[in-house]
Amino acid sequence: MENVTGFSPLTNLELSCIRRCADGRNDAEIAAEYALAATEVTSLLSIVRMKLKCPNRLSAIAKAARLGLLAN
Numbered sequence: 684m685e686n687v688t689g690f691s692p693l694t695n696l697e698l699s700c701i702r703r704c705a706d707g708r709n710d711a712e713i714a715a716e717y718a719l720a721a722t723e724v725t726s727l728l729s730i731v732r733m734k735l736k737c738p739n740r741l742s743a744i745a746k747a748a749r750l751g752l753l754a755n
Contacts, residue, residue, distance in 0.1 A: 691734040698752060700727045705744045705753050 693701070696717070703713045710724040717724075728740060735750075737743040747753050 690736060693731060693734060693752065697727055697731050697734070700724055701731050701743065701747050702753055704728060704740060705747065 699717070700713055703716065708716075710721040710728070713719075713724045714721040728743070731747075732738070732740065732743045735743050735746045737746055744753075
C-alpha cells in the first residue's frame with residue numbers, strides 16, 4: 684500500500700541500508716554490520732529502489748534525501 688508520498692513505506696532495515704549506502708558503505712560493509720550476506724543487502728536495496736520507483740541506487744539515495752528519509 685502506498686502512503687501519501689506516493690511510494691510503499693520502507694521497513695526499518697530497508698531505511699538503515701539506504702542510509703548506510705548514502706554514507707558510502709558498500710554491500711559487504713552493510714552486510715557485516717547487520718550480520719547479513721552481501722546478496723541480502725543487494726536484494727534489500729533493490730526493494731528500496733522498487734518502492735521509491737528509482738532506476739538505480741544513486742537516484743534512490745537522492746530521492747530518499749529529498750523525502751527526508753536519510754535523517755536519523
